[in-house]
């Protein structure tokens with residue numbers, strides 16, 4: 001991971017100054033992805049620069065980071081919340097949770113080896129008919145198995 005140096009950060013953000021007029025939300029999302037790629041997360045120090053260049057607010061920046069699974073807030077892994085309720089357990093969630101622990105290299109309550117996910121469980125995510133269920137941050141995933149989860153994680157890593 002690179003050190004966060006403001007001139008380098010500024011240069012990365014100023015690439016988007018070539019747009020005619022004020023760059024919009026699409027350019028902001030591209031810039032956030034560039035920052036993610038450069039630093040492994042979106043540095044908080046970039047927020048005032050982004051606010052200025054994209055005429056936006058830190059609230060919008062944070063909501064975009066939360067909405068786009070490929071982006072990480074500085075200091076915060078994604079939350080992978082797996083249902084451990086009875087109806088999902090009946091569909092094999094206990095084994096599924098063990099497989100997720102092996103995949104991420106951490107136990108429930110821990111953070112994956114690559115720092116990308118915090119693994120947690122919750123007793124029922126209130127969509128029992130579609131189990132096994134999990135959420136990644138605020139995004140629901142239904143009828144999951146380990147192969148489907150691997151594909152979701154691969155997609156997230158590609159951004």
Ligand code: FES
Nearest residue numbers: 083085088125128
């Ligand atoms: S038991 Fe899993 S969603 Fe209800």
